[in-house]
Structures are given as structure tokens and as C-alpha cells.
Amino acid sequence: MADTAVKEQKKYTAKDFQSDQDVRWCPGCGDYSILAQTQRVFPDIGVNKKDIVWVSGIGCSSRFPYYMDTYGLHGIHGRAPAIASGLKMARPDLSVWVATGDGDLLSIGGNHFIHACRRNIDLKIVLFNNQIYGLTKGQYSPTSEFGKITKSSPHGSVDHPFNPVALALGAECTFVARTLDRDPKHLQSIIKAAGEHTGTAFIEVYQNCNVFNDGAFFHLTEKGQKEDNVVALEHGKPLVFGANQDKGVRLDGFTPKIVSIDNGEYSKDDLFVHDENADNDVLAYILSRMTYDPELPTPIGVFRKTQKTTYDSEMQNQVNKAREKRSDGDLDELFNKGETWVVE
Amino acid sequence: MADTAVKEQKKYTAKDFQSDQDVRWCPGCGDYSILAQTQRVFPDIGVNKKDIVWVSGIGCSSRFPYYMDTYGLHGIHGRAPAIASGLKMARPDLSVWVATGDGDLLSIGGNHFIHACRRNIDLKIVLFNNQIYGLTKGQYSPTSEFGKITKSSPHGSVDHPFNPVALALGAECTFVARTLDRDPKHLQSIIKAAGEHTGTAFIEVYQNCNVFNDGAFFHLTEKGQKEDNVVALEHGKPLVFGANQDKGVRLDGFTPKIVSIDNGEYSKDDLFVHDENADNDVLAYILSRMTYDPELPTPIGVFRKTQKTTYDSEMQNQVNKAREKRSDGDLDELFNKGETWVVE
Amino acid sequence: MENNKSTKQKKTETLDEVVIHFAGDSGDGMQLTGTQFTTSSAIAGNDLNTFPDFPAEIRAPAGTTYGVSGFQIHFGSRKIHTPGDRSDVLVAMNPAALRVNLKHLRDGGIIIANNQGFTPKNLKLAGYEKNPLEDGSLSNYQVYRVDVSKLTANALEDLNLGSKVVERCKNFFALGLMYWMYDRPVEPTINWIKDKFKSKPELIEANTRALKAGLHYGDITEIFTTRYEVKPAKLEPGTYRNITGNAALALGFITAAKKSELELYLGAYPITPASDVLHELSQYKNFNVKTFQAEDEIAAITAAIGASYGGSLGITATSGPGMALKMEAIGLAVMMELPLVIADIQRGGPSTGLPTKTEQADLFQAIFGRNSEAPVCVLAAATPSDCFNIAYEASRIAIKYMTPVILLSDGYIANGSEPWRIPKAKDLDTIPVKFHTDPENFMPYSRDEKTLARPWAIPGTPGLEHRIGGLEKQDLTGNVNYEPENHQKMVNYRAEKIERIADDIPDVEISGEREGDLLIVGWGSTYGSITSAVERSRAKGKSVSQIHLRHLNPFPKNLGEILYNFKKVLVPELNMGQLSTILRSKYLVPAISYNKVQGLPFKAEELENKIDELLRG
Amino acid sequence: MENNKSTKQKKTETLDEVVIHFAGDSGDGMQLTGTQFTTSSAIAGNDLNTFPDFPAEIRAPAGTTYGVSGFQIHFGSRKIHTPGDRSDVLVAMNPAALRVNLKHLRDGGIIIANNQGFTPKNLKLAGYEKNPLEDGSLSNYQVYRVDVSKLTANALEDLNLGSKVVERCKNFFALGLMYWMYDRPVEPTINWIKDKFKSKPELIEANTRALKAGLHYGDITEIFTTRYEVKPAKLEPGTYRNITGNAALALGFITAAKKSELELYLGAYPITPASDVLHELSQYKNFNVKTFQAEDEIAAITAAIGASYGGSLGITATSGPGMALKMEAIGLAVMMELPLVIADIQRGGPSTGLPTKTEQADLFQAIFGRNSEAPVCVLAAATPSDCFNIAYEASRIAIKYMTPVILLSDGYIANGSEPWRIPKAKDLDTIPVKFHTDPENFMPYSRDEKTLARPWAIPGTPGLEHRIGGLEKQDLTGNVNYEPENHQKMVNYRAEKIERIADDIPDVEISGEREGDLLIVGWGSTYGSITSAVERSRAKGKSVSQIHLRHLNPFPKNLGEILYNFKKVLVPELNMGQLSTILRSKYLVPAISYNKVQGLPFKAEELENKIDELLRG
């Protein structure tokens, strides 16, 4: 990302990232916060505006690029990771971000998503997970809970949901994180962390759709509830949570269990200590499985962060090497390859 | 599967499952063994021929249905899981099997695959993983190793491969197994186990493509090599392997390590004990991550097996309930729903 | 019965037809108001036609022009074919509603404006510098400024409801006022309110009071001096209900399934304006209907193919971009010769285009949009209620000919509604289905002599185990076959099978003389506009006839003959000339295209002008 | 130089043209044999045309009919347009090869049969009850039974090679014999062997010996009494190489990229017969070419769109089923107005169809196969070497007009080959590209007055940050816009932009008189067959002219005028009449279709007969 570093002295402000377009989400939509936090933190990612591209698919969330005063491409439903991949391969110098929804990325776009992860192409994928199809007015999505009643499932959906973090891990993603629309600081820090990662960075943002799925995450975002339901992952730190930081997560075999750390039985030292860049992703996977468990707090933060060659840079390397090693593209030589003969 | 049980007294033999079509794979192809073992073990799965359907996509492997004397549908590239899903939803009484390749299932068909897993629809998916595109004559596939030189990657592929077992687990698959084309007994047992599972059953079969990727799995299948490179998973048993059954796998934290069990330092009791139906899939996930590790033996067998409501049966239940509860489809009532008026 | 008769003496004028446009913020309940007015008008015996005008945004900020939600109803004592070119009355709850819809109000038309909606903030949001109700800019219209919000609040004063709740009742006030003005029965709406708010008696009271307040306001106040009467239309006797195209489509499919004794299986992925087909059908599980919300359009259609293979009536519903994704799979169904109905509810394009607007530009895609020679039957619905017939017809053909059938509808008729004369189930034909069961000499690709259909042999049938797929099949056996002659034979069969459907569909009916100066050829949702325009032109004595195609591939057999009997042929389409291209090619007639690609239906007026021009020139 | 002159006196006959078909098992090296014969004939100065005939199976069991691999070469002293309708010589290494190819051998043609291949087992596999070499069934032909395997073994006896290795040299024996018979230079092949087996001297020796043994066998043995001479053709002077269509396509794209100074980006998913475009291009990374093997066709094209957006020349290559999957994305490129070339190497369909066979039935799909009004430019290559030109032309138009261009080729010319006169790089035009950089009044959807192209403003350019996408755009600003008039305007612009390309392409050239009884209109790979048939008919004195379209949308401007000058217009196509449909519609001419959908090219003979029939009737 060195070549895209801001060269001018001028430091951006959030305002520099606001485009001239009217923001047209429903009043109260969680997307506003994601936009605001992104605009706030983007001056810190150290990339020149001209070198940033936001690519999206279709959905409420996919309108995001219109509102960022960077380059933007509002694609077709589900294909943002593929469009962004092509762009990044062609232009490894750019900082390429994907804004997408749970329908866009995980329903129609699921394949492009897992392949982007597998290839470790240097994209930042921000999933606005509202567990619903917003733009098409309220059908259940692949992250909606089993039994959900919506327009398309009047008797309750019989679909089991994906666990996006587990899916990303299973697909070899090198940076996997989760955050909340209503936790601005945390959201900012995660966006920044993704920006700093080289390789596919996946951020799941729990986002409130106040029109079609209001309150889906209130237990994780509202005062009085969130304290007991969320555990923030911090690298090298034990998993502590609770209003008074009095609870922790401990491993029983491979099964996380909640323990009290204020009644003397357990202390912080007994807890599961988070390690973002463990040798393998098993630890992250165990954390991912806490997600839908009603007994356990939901982890937010960076689940995993690891280094691996990226697709775009390896591809560029091959081109560079070929150009060094072999004649740099002489057409006549190319045309005359192989058996030729002369007619006089 | 009760309604599809063989009703006649007659017990099938392998021959009953051989269709009248010439088998047209290359001489020496691993697909022959998969076919033979399937035909051998199908008499034991207890389903009437008329109630079995093999669905496939496109690829060498996808020719499989032609050779089974059951119902068969040779679909289009990548869509077998979706076709099979529709069939199974419409006809929960049938036993629906999918024959597919690593390109078919994991490249173009990746999305349908992970969604089938997530929904836990009662399909048996048999992946013929030869780590290559056979039918299109030898391009690398999403399971080919990094750096592989093929027609489409003359300078070596820069794609990191999927780990199909990890991917299936991350996508919530309820039955995940791996076996080898050249281990007929094991292959048969795994097919049988899949047939007995209710829900999405995924079998990865390592298959030799002797034309375009010969020997890809010889270290796992050939005498003198396989003993040290394969560990067979057996429910409730410790992970022991080696020519003399003198080695085992032990967990160091979450990291599997090889230990000797004949030099007195460790015994079988110290080893990782396999549990197919553990509470969660973390154990299976740890095993899946042994796959590409050159230091560790590759596990074969059933990684995971768990029960969850299936999509097709829940869907049928909703229909049944609606028919019990509400008038069973009276058209006149339907037409006259809501506000009506009479013109005389 | 609640008496809606004036106590004071006011003038009553009789009108043949009226167009009212209700418009306000998304949250103002205009769709509900329009629907209630529709029901009431239907019960009053009028013929009618309606169209909702949703904003593209889910819920835009209040007061913005792009957040305006509207509902237009056209009712009359004669046959009504469209929601109306221009409105006679515009009910505008705020300035944005006025701004957006004024251009469609006829000169001299009535504006009912909610005074309280015209706040400085709202005026600014709508882009008005001055209040148009005050600056004289509306002098061409009859403007009525009504304190809708305030009067509603007054009426509910003693109920002690929150101000938000009170505000939400104001649409019933406006509705009441319109009921007074057009002398509509109020009882249906009162009953509706009672049913809707069963569990909330305070809302029953509030809404009923608001409705009556509006009604009495018209009666009492001095500002309205005229009431209008629109006599009942002469309609075919029967029981009617109002129905949208998408709802009619759903009922048509259920009926076809029931009449063929098949299970109905819908594979669908949500997309505007097709999602309602999924929503509707998912409610009717008691009809042995299974609906699958797939991961994408490809899964939706391939799952439907799987279901058809299993012996269900497999269908799928989508719109343009989703349709494009289904083309490869349609080819598979063509090759496997299985019944399948693909409903394409067209919308504005290309690409994502104008998702909430209408267009009829997928005809080429439907007929030609697949790799290689993959002919399918293509049908199109003409009106909202015709969607019922066309769904049934598409299913019938799909089953009888073992073929995919593409059914074209569009956003205009999908969301629009009109009265539907409810059929009696027993009067509808059954669709005979015979699964093949005889293992003796079973040939998966043998053919019915007449239809060329192959047998439908479903899994579970003893002795018929066989394999089919997307590779070219050998005649009779269905085995994979690459031989040149066989391929030609099968290509011919597949083409011929579709051609033969022409023997099984009615001749197209001509409205007007059988020969003359001008023939108008239409298809799809333009039926209403064309019919109105032709009626008006004929009333003026012009030699204009009309045919409307519901079968687009193959065409009715008498089409060519009709075309040759006219001096000129005009093909009006909401595209750049797609049917016209096909007609010109097939019949070598110099058909003239008249095109409009604006996301909007034709106005009858536009067509009338075009007709005049052609008959002049 | 190795002297290939006969020592004995044998008769020499001079021929204008010859067709040889080499056929054997997949493992028999027939492709190699054919390629070598091709090179040698080219060096001998003949014009030529070749076609490989791969089995559909990857590697079928030895001896089966479906495992037969063939290679046909047509060479002559005059202009050669096709690989030949019928062969003059059939080299059959086993009975299956004979069985499959006999029907294409002309009456009286020569059969060279490898005696050792005609084992009882092989005869049975090929479905012969008796040995056809012995039962008199081949009496219509000149049959030469040669102990190819045995004689090869004899020649290599003292080399101590394994029998498998020896067996694998037998194709060189057959090649040598053919070299003798048609007096071809052997040196090129000897050099090739030397180079190929550089590291295996024993194989150099073995293959060279086998080759010479074949050569000498012809000379010495009594059974061959005649040699044939095919004089050099009059070809345009220059340096030539033999090239397949797919290789030419790859070179054309590289050239366009180089001449426009753009990076070439191919997004592709393997599919027969398009995969070779990917294989070829992936070798040329030193030309700043990036190739991406995507997860599917949709990812392939959308990645190419992303690359074009980033300032590369984005292209994709596929065949029918993959093409169907790309349609939605092409619509996006139409809306975003970015350069993009989509190469469709057509194959037999519908659905998976006949993947290894040829067809030209994707024209409809290319022109019409998208949702809504999404016009693109469509071009088609006429011959293998024309693929070079058409790739360059497609790129030029895509860049200049900021539009997707669909390029149609097919399995026949993709795998077929012909001599290509190698251009000099410096003689080729550059393709000017100017990325927009000026932030002053930047409007992403402003337009070039002449081409209507919008500016190409790529990320990384300071001050041009802007957003584009698939929703309808406002004129000039490119902002999302749903207004009716704007939509119509943009629809018109997109249509007009494609129409204007007609100003920028050459008139179609007519071969023959400018008016007359019959005009043949062709497109794509049928060029060779049509040309041969027309030449023959004209030689017979018939009034037949020919035009061949490489630009299919828009058409060359002079097309209509030409069509009207002929009494009859015949459109031969390897589909059910697709171009014919479009011509009839656009020009209202009663074009007559002549169709063949058998996975095979036309025979010149078939067309000649059709011409006769039309001129008779």
C-alpha cells in the first residue's frame, strides 16, 4: 500500500470523504453510522482519495459508494467481489473496498466471496449484515434466524443461517472481524485494522434495518443488554465481559463456557486468551461458534489476522518477472514464433 | 428414508446398478473405482432402485449418472446441488445423490454447495476431487496446489486452494467425510455412512486423474507411502497410524502433533480421540486443518456427523400442517378471498 | 347502512369517468387510501383500473420529492382500460406530492391540498420558493386548500391519542372527503377498519371518525358546491374482486396446478417487481404449493427444473436482470424437454436500470436470449386480470408440450389492478397429465404424434430408470449422441414442437374491421392504452383496427393474413421496436414502430395522436 | 538437405488440390502427423486449410469409434478456402478410424490402412464383422494395406527400444509415406524432431528413421505406382505461418493492447472450444498481459469489467453456455459504457449440446440476449487468420466507442488453421487512448460529439473521484436518475452510439457482379465453404455474387443497397436462420435461409447444389 500513501501534506477530514449526493437510506437506518464512521476514520488509513475505490453490488447497503467522495462502482447484485478482484488485479496500486449486504454477499454473491477469501486478494469487504433483504422490502436472508417470519416466509423460514465468520474462516480468509453499527469507536477501529491488512479483509458489521428488521441486534448494542451479551476480542487479552467486567470465557475442551471471575473460583488467568494471529485458525473458529449460542456472549473484534501471499501481488510479480526475463513484448518476435516460411 | 426402503424381497447385486451405457472415462481413471464401489455398496443402502436419483453437473465425474442404473440427471455446470435441492424438496421420498467434480462443485458451483450445506437439505454429495479440470483437458482447479503448472497457469498458479472439508464445516454441513478412490473398502463404508445420514452429506473422494494430474494422491494411496501419510478416523478411537500402527496424533493446544507410541513416551491414551458427533464442529475443524500440512498425516473417514432439521422435511411439514389446518386447497374459496362484489 | 347522502342541497354533475390521484409521503398511507377508494368504487358498480406509484427509495426522508408515494384510480360508467392518462383530481398531502404529480393533472383539474402539509420546510424540500397554493401559479386549476390534518385532529380531540396516531388518521379524512365528492359507499371501508383494527378499538374509533369527518366536511362546508355522480358500468354479471397482476398470476398458477393435479413448486429469488409472486404463493401451502427462496436466480430455476423432473409443475418468477441469469438453465430445460414456466415481470433497464419503473423490453431476451437454437413458447399478459389466464395458459402449454414457457408481464400490470370477474372453479378446464408408467419399450425421447411431447417419466416409477441431461440426445432413446443427422433431427423436433403450439391456440381476434387503413398490433401491458386510443379514434370515424397478441411464440395462425389486409401496420411498444422487428422479419410487412422507453406506460392520447398522424400522412 | 527424390521411375501426376485425412486412436499421434504435414506443405508453397477432429471423450478406450482422432488437410496450387468437403486420401491406423471417416472419402479415393491395426479385437470394437480390407466392401476405393507398425518396428529393430516406444513412432512412418506420395520436403520435420526430442537422442533417431522408412517404402515398393505433384500456389509475397483461430485471436488482442498502450486483462473460465484463448494468453505475461482463471463465467466478465474500469483492456472469452451466463454483466458494461470485448467461440447447442462440434447459432444471443435495450457491437471472424484482425477490430471499437463488443468465432475456425501472412508490427495502426485527466468541469457522462463515447476516467486520477453503476444515469453527470425524459435520452444515446460505428467501418465488399440473379450473404466461419461454392458456380457461368459480413451490428452502410440489387438473396447459416431473420426485418428483403445444424461446417458441394436449385427454380 506504500505507493498509495497520501503524498500531500494536507490531512483529510471526514468531510473530504462526503460526496455531493443526497443520502437516501431510511431515516434511522444503521447504514448512516457505518458511513459516518468510515468517513471519520478514512483520513487515518493514509491513502490518497484518488487511489481509493468503493465497489458494491445491489441492496440498500450497496448504495454506500455513492456517498463516499472516492472513486465508486455500483455493480450488479452479488458480483462486487468479482468486479473488485478484477480491478485490484489490474491496478494493485489502488485501495479497493467492497460495500455489501447479507443478501448481496452471502446469497447471490456467496461464491465470489469465498473465492476472494481463498485467493487472498487484497480487498476490504465490509458486510452490512442486517439479517434481511432491505432493498427488496423485507424477505429473509441467509443470515436470518431459523423460523423467521417475513413476506417470503409467512410460516417461518426453514433455512438455517450462515455464520459469516465461520464461513470466511472455512474459506481461508486471512483477516476476519466483526463489529456493530452502534459502537462507533469499535467500528472505526475495525475499519482501520482492515485497511492496514494486506490480503482479503472481511468485516461483518451488525446493522440495524429499522424498517424491516428493527432491533435484530439491540441485545448487542443497547445499554443494559449489550454488557452481558457482547465480548470484545483484544489481541493477547483474556475474554472478559459483563457490566462490571466480572465474567469471562473459559475453554472446557473445545467448548467455551462462561465463568465468574469475581467470586474467587476463577481469575483472569484461567480465561481464554485471544490470539489474532495464532498459527492456525482453530482458535478463531472456536470463537466464531460462540455466535449463535444463546448461552454465550457474541464476540466482536478481530477474530483472525494472518499473512499469506496475495493474489494480486503474485500476479503482478509474474508479469514483472516475465518482462524482465523475456523480451518485453516485441510484437514482431511474437508474430514470427514457431515455424514460418517465406513466399516470394 | 423409510418410504423408499426396498419393498421386494429380492436383494440387489452390484450388477443391478450397472446401466447399459458404455463407460467412457479414460482407461485407468480413478472414476472407475468410485463407480464400482458405489455399485457394490448400493445394494446395502436399502433403497429401491426406482427411488434413487443421481444428479450431476458437467465434468468427467459428472458423467457418473449415466453409468448407474437408477434415475439420473446430467445437468449443467455447477448447478447439480441446486437441481438436486429442487428435486428433493418436491420429492422428499427420493434418495438424491450428487456426483460432482472439484471444478463443478467448488468453482462454478461453490455457492449452491455452501447453501445446500447451510440448509441441511437431505442430499448426498460425492465430490470427485482430482485437483484438476479433467473434461476441459487440464486446467488447475480450486483444489489444485499453489504454484501448480497447467495449461492455464504456465508460470504456476497463484491461487491458494480450498480445503473442502473446512469449507463444508464452515458452511454448516452436518455430515462431512473424506475417502480415497484406491481404498475400495473405505470408499464403500463412507458411501454407506452417507446414505444412512439424514441431511446434507458431503464426501470428498480423492481421485486420480491419470491423464492430467497423475499421482496427485499416490502418497495417500500407494503401498509404502500411504501408511505414514494417512490416518483413518474412527469414531471413539484414538488417531493411530504408521506401517506398524506405531504413531499417533496428539493435540498440543489446538495444534495436532505426531508422536511415537512405541517408544514408551506416549501411549494410545494420550492421543486425540475422534468423536464424529461432538457437540460442536471444532474437533472436526481441527482435523480438517491437518489436510495440507506436510508434517501431518491426512485424515480420511467421517470428520463430523450431526443431526439438525432438514430443509426438505421442514418444508413438507409446513405444507402438511397448512393442509391440515386450513381448507385443503379450495379454489373457489381462494378466488373469493377479500373484498368482492356482485354485478347483476 | 351508513347513509352517505347530502343533507344540504348541492349541485350534482354526472360524469362518465374520473381519474383521481392520491399522493403523499410514503408514510401517509396513500396506497391504503387508494385501495379503499377502489373497493368502494367497485361496489358502486363502476369499471375501474388502478396504478400505484411507489417511490424508488424504501423510505425516503419525509417531504422529499423522491419519497412521494401515489395511487391513481380511474373509474367510470363505461369500460375502463387504463389508470388514466391525466388525473381529474389530485389529492396532495404535501408540496412534494404536488410538485411530482401536477404535470399529470388535466387543465382545470381539482387539487385538494392538505394545508398543514405545506410548511416552509416541506416547501423547501419540494423545491418551491413560494407556496404554490398562494402565489397564483395554480390558477389553471381548481384549488381546494383543506385543513386535513387540523380537522382530523379536531375530530379526534377527545380520544386522547398521541399526535403521531392522530396524524396517521388524516388519510381517512381525505378519503371521506373524496367519498362525499364522488358519492361512494362508505360502509365497506368502515367494515374494513373494524376488521383491520380488531384488537385496537381506539383505532377503529379514530379512523372511522376521521373518515366521517371528511365525509361531513364536504357536505357542510361551503367551498365544495358540486358533487359528481358516476353511474354503474355495464359489466358482465358475476362476482368481482379487484386484483393486481402479480396476485392474479399466483392464482393462475395455483389453479393450473390444481387442475392438473400437480404439486406447484416455485423457485424464486426476490427482485422488484416480481417478488410479490413469491410472497403470494408462499401463503398457499394448503394448496400443495412449495415455495423456495433460492440463493440466486440460477438456483431458483434449476431447482424448479429439478422439481419438474420429479413430477411437480416447476415455475420461477423474476425480472430482467434475473431473467438474464436464467438463460443457460432454460436451455437445459429445452434439451431435457420438461415443463417449466418462467415468469418475467419486466422492468426498466438495461442492467439494474429503473427497477421500480415499467418497460416491455425483454421480448427479444425471451425469444432469442439463449445459446444456440433453444426455442421456447412465449406468452404475454395484457392486463392485471389477464395474468390469471396467462399463468394458466402457460402452465397448460408447458405440461402438454413438455416445454419451458416464458410468460411476460411487467411492472405496470403486476402492480396495477382492475376488477376481475371471479370464475367458478368447476368451469375451468382440467389439464390432463399422464405420467408414463409402462416399462414396456420405454423410450424417454419417443414423441406424441400430435404435440411431439416426450413422455414425462418421473423417479419413483418402477422399471423406468433412465438418464437425461444437457448433451444432445439420441432420438427415441435419449442417450448421449453426437451424430450430425441426429442433431439436425432433434433441432428440428424442438423447433417443430414449439411451432405446433400454434395449432392449439385461438386465432387472434380483431377488434374493428377486418381490413382498412391502419392496424394497431400490440402485446402485453399496452392493451389498455391502445384500446382506449383505438376506441377514441374509431369514435372519430377513423378506419383503425386493433389486435393484441398474447401468444408471441408461436404467433396465432391467422396473424399474417390479418396483417396483409391493412394499408399500414403500427406497433406501439414500450421498447425500441422488438415485436415490430419480429413481425417485419416473419411477414415482411413494413410495420411501423412507435416506441417509448421512459419507464412509463403509453398515454392513450399519445397513441391517438400517432394514429392521427399516420392516417393523415 | 535430405533428398526426397525418387530413385526409381514412377509416374507423376499433377493435381490442383488434395485433401488428406489422417485418422487413428487418440494415442496414435494423428494431430502431430497432420501438423507436420501442414508445415511441410506450407513450405512447399501450397495454400492450405486444416481441421482437427478431436474425439468428444478425453481419452476413450483404444480402438473405439468414439476414440478416433483425426486431422484433415486440404492443400493446393490454388486458393484453398476450406479443409475440404471430401478427402482424397484416408490414412486409417485402425478399423474405427476407417469406419468413422470412410463416408467422407470420395469415390475412388485412396485408403492407406495400417495392417497391424486391423486386429480381430479392433475390428469388433469398430463394429465390423469381417475385415473390410478383405471382404471387398471397399472396392470403390484404392486400398493400400501397409504394414505400418511392422515396417516401423523393422526399421527400429537395432535401437533396443521398448515396444511401446516403437509403436509410438508409427505415425512418422505414415507421414513419411505421405511425404513421398505428395513430394513434400522432409527437412522441416526432421528439424522439428531434433528440437522436440533434444534431450532424448534415441527418440530423435527412432522417429527420424521411421519417417525415412516411410519415405523410402513409397519409393521402393511396387504397390505405389504414382506420385502426385501439387505446385506452389500464387500467394501474396511475405512471411507466413500456420495459425489456428484461437491463437490468432490471442495475438490480435495482444496487438490491440500493445497498439493502444493498455494492459491486457483476460478474465476467463475454461470451456471448450474457448479455453485455448486463455492458454495462449497466459503465456504472454511479458506483454503486460494478465490472465485470470475465474471461478465462473460471471466472475470472469465482471472481473474484466473491473479491469476496464481501472484502465485495462478488459476482455473475456467463452462459448455458448458461458456466454448465456455473461449477459447480465454485459448489460452492466452497456450502462457503464466501458470498453470490453467478449469473445464467444460458438459450439453446438442448445445447453451443453455438442461441446466439441461447431455451430453458429449464438448470433441471436449476441445481438438480442440481454434484458431491456442493451445494444452492443457484434463482429464475427471469417477464417482462422481473420481472428487476428477481428480481435484487433473489436478492441479498437470497444476502446473508441467505450462499449462492449461481442466477437463471434466458432469451433471450426478456432481449431482450424490456415497460413497467415505475418504483418509487420510497425505497419499496424495504433489505437489512440486518452484517459481523461482534467478535473475542470468533469462530467462522467459527457460525450464525444462524433462517437458519443463518454470519457474514460480511471481511478488514481486526482480530482476525478466519481461514481458509476448499473442504475440509469443522468445525462452528463452520470448521477442516478429515474426521470422519464432522461431515460429515453440515454436509451437513445446508447442505441445511437452503436449505430454510429457504421460510419467507422468499411463498406462490405462484393465478390462478383454488383447485381444479378443471386446474392449469397454469409457471416462467420462459413466463409470458406461459401467462397468455394461461389467460385465453382461462377466457373460454371452462373450469376452469383457473394458478400461476407464481419460486422453484424451495426451492418456496413452499403448493405441494404447491395441486397436490393439481386433477384434472390440466399443466407446459408449453421443455425436455423438467424442472420436471415435480421436481414429480412431490417431490409424487408425475402432472404432465403439455407440451414444446417449438424455440428459440421457446410460442404461447398451442398451450397453449390443449393445455388443450382435456386437458379433453376
Ligand SMILES: Cc1ncc(C[n+]2csc(CCOP(=O)(O)OP(=O)(O)O)c2C)c(N)n1
Ligand atoms: C440479479 C438480481 N437479482 C435480484 C435483485 C434484487 N435485489 C436487489 S437488492 C437484493 C437483496 C438486498 O439484500 P442485502 O444484500 O441484504 O442488502 P440490504 O438491502 O439489506 O442492505 C435483491 C434480492 C437484483 N437487483 N438483481
Ligand SMILES: Cc1ncc(C[n+]2csc(CCOP(=O)(O)OP(=O)(O)O)c2C)c(N)n1
Ligand atoms: C457454463 C459452463 N462453463 C464451463 C464449462 C466447461 N467445463 C466443463 S467441465 C469443466 C470443469 C471440469 O472439472 P471438474 O468439475 O473438476 O470435473 P472433472 O472433469 O475433473 O471430473 C468445465 C470448466 C461448461 N460446460 N459450462
Ligand code: SF4
Ligand atoms: S430498508 Fe432497512 S437497510 Fe434499507 S435503508 Fe431502510 S432501514 Fe436501511
Ligand code: SF4
Ligand atoms: S481426463 Fe482425468 S478425470 Fe477425466 S476421465 Fe480422463 S483420467 Fe478421468
Ligand SMILES: [Mg+2]
Ligand atoms: Mg441485508
Ligand SMILES: [Mg+2]
Ligand atoms: Mg476435477
